[in-house]
Structure formats: structure tokens, C-alpha cells
Amino acid sequence: MQTGHILFSFIFPIVLDGCCVRSHQTKQTGLQQDASHQHFRAVEGESFMMPCIKSVRAHFNVMWSRTGGREGPSFDCGKVFPAEAGHSGNYSCLTGGSELFLHLQVVKETSVGCFQPEERSVELLNSAGGEVPCPGRNCSSNTHVRWFKGNTSVSELSRDICEKNGLLLICEVKVKYDAGVYFCDRPMMEQGVTWTLRRAVKVKVVPHKTTTDPPRIVYPADNMTEEVELGRPRTLTCKALFPHERKSTGEVRWYMNYGGNQENTTLLDTKTPQQRSDIPEEYSILQEGVINEVTPQHLDHTYTCIASNAVGKRNVTIRLKRKCQVKWPSLVGFPVASLLLVVVVGVTLHMKWLELQIIYRSHFQHGKHDRDEKRFDVFLSHVWSPTAAELERGWTPSSRSGPVPDEEACSSSLDPLNTEEGEATQRPLEDLLRQVLEEEWGYRLCLVDRDILPGGAYTNDVTLAIQRSNMLICLLSDDYLSDSNRVFELESGVQALLQKSSLKLLLIQTCRNSASVIQDPPLPPLVQRALKVLPSLDWTSEEPAGGTSRFWRSLRKAMPDHSVTLVSLV
Template identity: 50%
Template sequence: MADHSGKSYQCCGKTQQRTEEDKDAAAKPMFANQHLHYKVVEGEVFVMPCNSLHGGMPWDELHVASPLKWFKAAKGKECGKEFVAEMEDSGAYSSLTGSYLTLQVISKTSLRCFQPSESSVTLPVDCGGKIRCPGRDCYNNTGVVWYKKNKAVSEQSRISCENEGLLHLCRVYELDTGVYYCDRQITDQGVMWTFRRAVNVTVIPHSSSSPVFKYPSANMIEEVEIGQPHTLECEVIFDVEGKNSRKVQWFMNFGGDIQNLTLLHMEQAQEKQVFPRVEVTQKSIIKEVTPQHLTHTYTCFASNAVRNNSVAIKLQKKMQVKWPSLVGYPFACFLLVAGLGIIVHVKWLELQLIFRSHFQFGKLDGEEKQFDIFVSYVWTVPSAEEANGLTLSSKPYTEAGGCKSNMKMQSSEAPIEMLLPQVLEDQWGYRVCLLERDILPGGAYTNDVVLTINSSRMLICVLSAKYFASSNAVFVLESGVKALLQKSAPKMLLIWTGGTSSSFIQPEPPLPKLVQRALKVLPSLQRSTDKSPTAIRSFWTSLQKAMPAHGARLASQEN
């Protein structure tokens, strides 16, 4: 059938008439208007027109001649270059040739209908394919013109049909991959606009091979635990093809009968594109495995346009792993020895302090020293009212260490710093060293402390919040711990007072690491805040048991 120019062309076996109106519709947006108006949807691809700038010069020749641009303010967009339209791209553009273009980017929510699936299409190669103009069911599709880049599809050397927003490519080629544009002419407030929509076209080859199972393999046995959930997973590799032509499904064969198939409930299939192939993963979950599941066979079916394939597996109860005694016992012994070695390495300092504190002092009790007890404390000055009653009754304990039946303290409120030296010296007969009393002034404090500790059979530290806040007192404690780690070690005893304990909050500055670790393991007594006679008696009894024997000094006195 001839058109006005005397030419005719075939479309998919049918003769189509090209009228001058059709040619004008394709050419109008590109040649006639020097002030163009375009509407485009946000997020879709758009390309700035070119041919209208130079009177219809072919795009290939125009691109070689000069990279023409449209300018908005100081920014320019090159014609023929595709970009994703954003709201900020809206505005008026002009070219150096005197042409003008108004671009309006509209949001998706303002459209009468919007389907994201209409923005892309997949076509198989060497077959016919149809491309729908987005919104085809919501707009008047009379006069829709299709473009690829800036060239109308009807002007390309290929056989195609355009009918009310539908582009029919009679044969699809690999080069057809790209973005296609469909233009509608609409009038808005007396202005003629070109409403352009974009469709991404992907051309895929025909499938040439059957599905390939990546997992599981044929006649495979999967181990399961009775009473636990289990996931059946099938991974299949397909050639790239139409999505609707590939399918993966799980079936259960009761009692292993391949004729008695039941479709299992499956999750949404997961697809991963590894061009030119697609990996499809299909899962089916058994919520709780029962002994009956072990009698069935499970089959994964995979199909495409070429053929169907299947693979069957069975389930087996998982066997408990037991190590042979010849391997397990030595390995367990090795782990035990290694664990003990790590513990000893980490806790070596604490172990040394525990050993020297509890097992070494029987050898040192009889050793003659200048002092029996070195008492370290930070004195808290009592009020005048308290000081009036801070005296002791005569000898609350017998020399043999037992309690007198009428033992009684005249003041149970007396601070331990005052009571301790009096009890040790006046009642128990120990030679006590107090820094502020027995060390001559004018010497080096650090040397005096170290010499006094080495000259004493025992160091007692009365710990309190003020004690930890005193750098001199902490130095005495640290020096005692260092001496305890030496061969000629003095005995050490900590007395916690004022509600403090080994979990005492770190003061500022923090205590030395050596002191922090020693506080956890050194022998200690707690000075209870309970002032009852029973609690007081218990404290002094425990203290007397911790004291060293009078040793050599008492033996010499007896002789």
C-alpha cells in the first residue's frame, strides 16, 4: 500500500501506510519548534534534544562537528547525553544558536497512575517484542512517537510498528538494548508540552542449555536432627532468558514413590545475576523433623524453555560424634594443661603472694628483728568529746591468748588507729613501730620506710578511704608487697575499716597495679561497724590468731 511519497514498508508481514501526518508527528518536536517545552518524570532518564539546534543536521555528523550544549545559568548540559532527571534540573535552558528549551521535572506522586514495572522491559533476541509507553492505560495515546536517543524509531532502518502507545519491534537485535522514549503532546494552560517517558530495554539471548544444579547433587543425603527445623535448599544455574520461562520447585515423594508427589511450601525464590547466567536459590523449610520425614524422598525440579531437570535427596538422622579414647583423652589432657598454664601465667603474682602469705612464715616467726609489728595507718583526729573516753580497761586478753570472762572495752567507739598500738604493746607485749613516733626526723622517708619494713617481723596496714588518698601511706603498702615477694619477707595483714573492702572504688590517682592485685589476695580482717560485744570480741580474737609468735625474744627471756 503506497503512501503520499509513493513508498511503502512492511511491518511484521503486514503492509503499513506512512502518511505525511505520521512523518510530521515524528519530526515536529525535533525541527519545527525553536522554543521547546518538555515534561519528564523524576528519576527517569532524559536526553537533551539536538537536531533542532542546527536545522536537522544528522546527530552523528552534529556530534562530530561540535559538542553542543544547553545552558541554565552557568551550568550546561550536552545535547544527546542521557542523564537521570532530578527536580533541580527543572528550568529554562538556552543554546548559543538562539534556541530555547523549558524543562519541567514532575514527581511520581503527581501522576494519575504510576507503575515502576512499566519503566523496564526484557526482550529475547531474534523474536518480536513489544514496548509499552508508561501510563498507556491512563492517557490519550493518539500521536505517541517513539525515539531512541534523539532519532525517531520510525526513521530508523528497521521494521517496526507504533500503535497508540505501543511499539512493536518485528525482530529484536542485541543492539536494541538501551533507553527508548515515548513522547505525547499535551496542552497545559495554553502551552503545548512534550510529555516524555523513558523505558529501559534489555535484550537477552535465547536459552541454549538446560538448567544446571549447583546444589544439591543427585542421590545426596542430608543429615538432620529429630525435633529440629531443617531447610531444603536448591541452587540452580540458568542461561539468561525471560524470567517467566525459568522455575524451581520442591516436591516430597511419600515413601520414596516418585509417582506420589506433593508440592511443598516454599519461600520467595532468590535470584543472583552472574551475566550471562542467573543463579536461582529456592528454599523450603521443614519446621520440625520427625522420624516420618526420614522415609520420604525430596525432589527439586528446575525448568526453562529448553527442558526440565530434577535431583532427589533423602534425609538421615545425624549421628552423635564420639572421639575415640586414644585421641580424645590426650587432647583433653592437653587442653587442661594448656588452660592451667594460661591461668598460672596470668595469676602468677597473686599465686606468689598467696604462697608467701600463708605458707612461708613458720620459718620466720623465730627470726629476731628490731620490731615485732610495723603499724601503718592514717590518723583521723577524734572530736574532744570522743577523746575523753578513749582508754582501755587493763588487759582485755590473757597473755595465753584467751579472753577474760570480764573483758570489756571502756569505749567501743574508739578508732582502731588508737586501740591497735595500745593492745599490741601494752597488753600483748609486742614491740610496735610507729613512723611518727619511732623514726627519727630528718632522714629520707623512702629509705626509712624500706628499712623499717625489713627490720619488722610483720606489717599491719589499717586501710581506710583516707589511707588510699595518702601517697605516703600507699607507698608503705606497696613497699610491704614488694618486700613480701623477696626472700626475707615480713608477714602482712590488712585491716579494712570504715566500710571499705577489697572492692573499694579506685581513688584518684588510681592505685598502682601491684597494690590493686595484692589487695585481692593478702590476708585481711574486717573491722565491723557493729559495736556489739560479740563483734568486738570476734575481731580481737581473729587478730590475735594472726599475730606472729613471740619467738626468739620470749625464748631468750625464759633462759
């Protein structure tokens, strides 16, 4: 064998001597711009690549698109794809200044004459000379062939390569440079049309040396023990590495040894072996043995993986043992459940943090940190109802004749102060609150229409007034939530509540749908979230007269202490 190797090393360079003299070759290029219409043929099932335009390839990719009114795929000139019969047709591409055309015809492999499937690929020895034949070369007297590696002409490669009689001759094969897909273009003349028959050859570079080593088993290790579960299927995996061979003889098998006796064995059922080659010097085979259902008898046997090639063989033996059952609830379940609980609580707190702050400050922090003197006890925020506007002009709803509509009844109730005749007078809630809080209970109120001078900056005046008040009371209604000024007052109060814990905030909701957060325009997000958690009282037209009703008792409890130091309004 060594003698043959030596003779091969001396004879093959002689054959290539005419090529490997490092003579300068005339560079050939691909499709030229002046060739405006090209005709290419491809063999069905073979790899194919559309030609590129040399002058524009360095600037942008050439995309060939189907023309002629037929829908079809488009191909980048650098893309290798298997030719199919449906790819036949006319294509065009734009090169910036002109349009080029190409007619592609995909033919059956049997129509090209003396077709040999093995011509589609060739193996070359690393570090030696080699030749790549063009498929169908012996079936034609035309030896004029142009070779390309991908889209690059071989004459442009910085390699010692030449073309001779349709053969591609490589002086010294290198894995890094010479492996890949090559294309040979042969011109053919038919009925005055020049066709280019493009054939593909896949070149694989293999080690030059002859195999002298047996395989190596990388998994499993010898005398290894694998844990299995009774009653379940089990797959035994064996992976072996084989030195590269020109003709692969590698084989991997699994055997079961009864009672551990390797002389009493049987072949295990196996899956289809998986073979791959990550480096040219060796390849791997992965073989899996199958046990359909593990029984207690399987624990008494041993299992041997044998890997063999033309040089020799290696083997490893393993045992199986029963897998200990782990109690999930005690070892894994509780920590996982605790972690999930912490995550859920954390996410909930993150999403509801603002609401929690409002609840805490409005219920537990009032008056604990701010001892500054306040100018007002209560900032009363409301919108005037039509009834209240009439009262301002000097008459009451009782002077009108006819029934009172329900809408008007919702905004009025019995005055807790009886008239001289002992009959209750219907008054709007905003007017009742002004009378009760100031005249009856002695609180100092801040009213926008009375205590804030006109002509100033409204937003600054309102914000300052709320900050100088012990409490903010908002009379919520549909009209209130639709009034941008009133919504601003509520929002300013919520912001002051979050910034200073001394402010107290109370919502009084009328019988109308005042708690709705679906408004036009929409309410600010801060107001929407605050409406859900702020303290509130419900006011209805059925509230009895006098200060003994549930509403008035609850309001009296919610009011701050009389802590205002009277300050001159001047």
C-alpha cells in the first residue's frame, strides 16, 4: 500500500506538470454586459446558479425576475438552488443603465446524453493534485469549457488551477480553498442559437493519508451506569468517531448480554444511524439502541456498544439501575410555588402601587406630618346645577307649578334647617353644603367663584388654594367629570395627597352615574385610578331632613378638626 502511495505521489504531479508551472492565464469573466440576451440550460435535479454581471456585482446583487406575464420565482445571481422543470422561462435583470435578458431551459437528465449520476460529485485528496471533470465531457467532442466556483471564474482565483480538455486541474488541493460547488459552462449551437449548458460538480476534499486507526467511542464511558424508570421505554445512545476512509466501513451496534455474560448476547433493536462529518479528517456515527419497556429483568443484563471499521473495533459496556423516585411536592414543588407566589405578589404590587399609596395616605396619614397653619378648612369643588343657579337669582323650585322632574329631584333634597312653618325646602346639594359647613358647623370654605380673585392664573391659584386647605370635597356628577376645570381640581387634590399627607380628600357621589370613568374627553389616568379607592359618601334625594341622617353623620365624622387660624383676607 505504501509503494502505491509513493508511485501516486510521483506520477500525479507529472500528469499535472503542464498546468502547475504557475503560468499566467487569461482571465475569463462571467456574463458580459454586451451580451444582452443569453440562453442557459440546466439539468433537472442538479444545483444551478444564475449568472452574475461582472461589472456590477461589486456594487449590488443582480436579481433575475420572471418575465412574459407568467408568475414565478426570482433568483439572486449568488444563490444556488436545485433546478426544477417549473423554472424554465424568460428572465430579466436591471443593471442600472440597461436591461439584460436570459432564457432558461431545464431539461431531463437523460436528454444530455451518457448521463452518469456519480459525475455530480468528486473527492480530492488533501495536499495532492487533483482533477475535476465536467459531467458529460466524454460524450461530446467540444472540449471548450469555462469553469466557475460559485460565481467566480476559476481564472480569477488565487490558486494554481488551470483548464485542459474540459478538465479542471488543481495543482495542490486544500480543504479551505477548494471544497465547494463548481460549475462548468459548455457552449452548444442549435438552429443558430448559442446555448450554454451549465453543469454542477460538488467537490469534497478528504485526507490524503490512509486510515490506520480503529474508531474511538466518545459516549458512553466503559462500565458506566445509567438510571432508568421501570415500565417506560429507554434509548441507549452510542457515539463513535472514525478516521476518514475513501470508502466508509464504519459501523456501530448495540448488544444485550444476558446476566452480564458477553458470550450469551443478542442484538438490540436500533434506529437508523446518524452520520456526520464536522472536519475532513474524521466522521462520527450516532447509534441508538431501543428498549421498548424496561422491566426488572433488564436490570440484570449488561449492554455493549461495538464500533468497528476496516482497521479494528472498540467496545464499551454499561449497566442499568432503577431510578430513585424524587418527591416533587417536598423537594421542588414548595420552592417553585413560593417563587411563583412572590412573583405574583410583586407584579400585583407594581401594578397597584399608586392605588395602595392613595389608600394609605387618605385613611392613615392625615395630619401627621404637616403642622403648618392652613387658611381654609375645606376646598369645595363642584359644578352649579340649574336649580342652584335659580336660587342665586332669588327664587326656589317650590315656587314653580307642576311636578318636579326626576333629574331635578336627584340634585335636591330637604334642607336640614326647618323653615318657620316647619316645612322642608328643597335645596341643591352644593347650596346645602355651603350653608351647613359654614353656618351650622363653623368651617371655613374655599369656593372658586368667591375666594379666588378673577384675572389671575387659574391653575396656580387653584393649586395653591388646595395646598392651603385641610380637606378637599368634590361633588361628583356627570357634569362634574365632563368639566375640565373641575377635573383639574380633583387631579390637583390627588397629587397634593400623594405629595403631602396632611390633605384629606372626600368624594360625594350623587344619584347620577358620577363614578363612571368613561367620559368624553377621557379622564386623566391618575383620576381614573383615584376614583376607585378614594373615600366617598353617597347622596340621594331620599335623605331625611335634619342633621341626624346617615349622610350628615358620616360627613361630620369625615370632617377635619377646627384647626384653621383665621387669616385676614386683605
